[in-house]
Amino acid sequence: xxxxxxxxxxxxxxxxxxxxxxxxxxxxxxxxxxxxQDPGQGLRLIYYSQIVNDFQKGDIAEGYSVSxxxxxxxxxxxxxxxxxxxxxxxxxxxxxxxxxxxxxxGPGTRLTVL
Amino acid sequence: xxxxxxxxxxxxxxxxxxxxxxCVYETRDTTYYLFWYKQPPSGELVFLIxxxxxxxxxxxxxxxxxxxxxxxxxxxxxxxxxxxxxSAVYFCAxxxxxxxxxxxxxxxxxxxxxxxx
Numbered sequence: 204x205x206x207x208x209x210x211x212x213x214x215x216x217x218x219x220x221x222x223x224x225x226x227x228x229x230x231x232x233x234x235x236x237x238x239x240q241d242p243g244q245g246l247r248l249i250y251y252s253q254i255v256n257d258f259q260k261g262d263i264a265e266g267y268s269v270s271x272x273x274x275x276x277x278x279x280x281x282x283x284x285x286x287x288x289x290x291x292x293x294x295x296x297x298x299x300x301x302x303x304x305x306x307x308x309g310p311g312t313r314l315t316v317l
Numbered sequence: 318x319x320x321x322x323x324x325x326x327x328x329x330x331x332x333x334x335x336x337x338x339x340c341v342y343e344t345r346d347t348t349y350y351l352f353w354y355k356q357p358p359s360g361e362l363v364f365l366i367x368x369x370x371x372x373x374x375x376x377x378x379x380x381x382x383x384x385x386x387x388x389x390x391x392x393x394x395x396x397x398x399x400x401x402x403x404s405a406v407y408f409c410a411x412x413x414x415x416x417x418x419x420x421x422x423x424x425x426x427x428x429x430x431x432x433x434x
Contacts, residue, residue, distance in 0.1 A: 243426065245321075245323075245425050245426045246408070246422070248421055261421070291360065293360075293362065295362075303367070303369065308354075308363075309361065310359065310360055310361045311360040313360075
């Protein structure tokens with residue numbers, strides 16, 4: 204089945220630890236995105252990648268880092284510098300980054316800082 | 318800067334009632350795309366519709382219909398004869414086609430729809 208997988212589904216982190224969220228897609232999409240969702244709010248863009256080995260900061264990139272070494276994979280690292288990391292994280296991909304293509308979303312990872 | 322407003326935080330209806338979700342957007346661009354997504358309790362966003370700024374034709378897909386009015390910068394969504402499975406959060410989103418905005422979706426805050434039997 205084609206789609207986007209995210210792991211883990213739930214993640215607990217102690218303060219001061221870095222954690223990495225996995226995102227894999229087998230849709231052969233060029234563009235990939237990371238969003239953060241807080242209760243009662245819409246999605247906010249953290250980072251996006253238009254092509255392998257290239258990525259740009261979104262609206263709330265501070266405290267996060269990404270890599271795009273393979274077309275299929277776009278992992279997100281939540282660093283200890285992120286002040287309030289508890290949130291629901293969604294990964295998405297689209298066939299291109301032209302703005303007219305719909306984005307397909309993964310099931311999300313719920314991160315809780317203890 | 319672009320902005321999407323979904324003023325309704327939550328709408329509760331009884332099954333078979335119609336429900337309309339409002340979406341108002343702001344942009345100075347003349348070319349843009351509007352989207353609606355559904356987020357069921359499982360969390361994954363599901364794409365519902367895309368509309369470009371040059372196409373103001375209303376669209377119907379089964380029990381879903383969309384009314385796009387450029388004059389009022391609105392892209393409203395109606396669910397006819399609602400069902401319990403329609404219970405979800407619905408997001409409206411805007412995408413611009415300028416170089417520095419390519420691929421970025423500006424989301425509204427979402428509207429929670431609760432359909433009770």
